[in-house]
Amino acid sequence: MEKCRxxxxxxxxxxxxxxxxxxxxxxxxxxEFKSYFAGKPSYLGIGYILFFIGILIWRxxxxxxxxxxxxxxxxxxQGLGISRTVRINLDDVESFAxxxxxxxxxxxxxxxxxxxxxxxxxxxIRILVFKKKTKMHAVLFKSSDKFIxxxxxxxxxxxxxxxxDGSKK
Numbered sequence: 001m002e003k004c005r006x007x008x009x010x011x012x013x014x015x016x017x018x019x020x021x022x023x024x025x026x027x028x029x030x031x032e033f034k035s036y037f038a039g040k041p042s043y044l045g046i047g048y049i050l051f052f053i054g055i056l057i058w059r060x061x062x063x064x065x066x067x068x069x070x071x072x073x074x075x076x077x078q079g080l081g082i083s084r085t086v087r088i089n090l091d092d093v094e095s096f097a098x099x100x101x102x103x104x105x106x107x108x109x110x111x112x113x114x115x116x117x118x119x120x121x122x123x124x125i126r127i128l129v130f131k132k133k134t135k136m137h138a139v140l141f142k143s144s145d146k147f148i149x150x151x152x153x154x155x156x157x158x159x160x161x162x163x164x165d166g167s168k169k
Contacts, residue, residue, distance in 0.1 A: 002067060005067045006143050008062075018056065025052055032045045059120040073151070094130060095129045095159075096148075097162045098124070098148050113137075125140055126141055
């Protein structure tokens with residue numbers, strides 16, 4: 001039975017800036033291609049355009065869905081015709097936290113980090129550490145406090161509350 005489901009959230013202000021960036025890139029591309037066909041190519045300018053297009057794709061082209069069931073957490077990433085699913089059995093969970101603190105978790109011996117979030121999503125990054133075979137793995141994801149509370153209700157002993165001061169997470 002599904003306890004909670006959340007997807008990537010983009011706010012209107014972010015979408016406004018995305019639209020503005022796309023318009024600026026189109027104008028810049030037109031100017032670069034015009035100079036290219038005039039015989040004065042600027043390969044650095046074309047390289048910058050491709051670089052910024054890559055950043056926009058990285059930030060906004062992929063959507064992530066986190067699903068919490070009684071016995072597992074599922075993270076589905078979809079974008080550009082690619083779909084990947086990560087299933088984590090809740091019995092394998094070692095710990096999870098309401099905030100990802102890099103300096104704290106780097107010392108725990110985690111061998112592999114799975115990044116399953118969109119950088120365009122404003123919600124805080126969460127971490128769930130689990131054991132796969134004999135090695136420790138971690139999945140980084142973005143979710144609301146409600147999702148973490150539901151997970152804490154299922155696994156209260158594994159919950160690490162790192163953002164207890166009420167400051168921005």
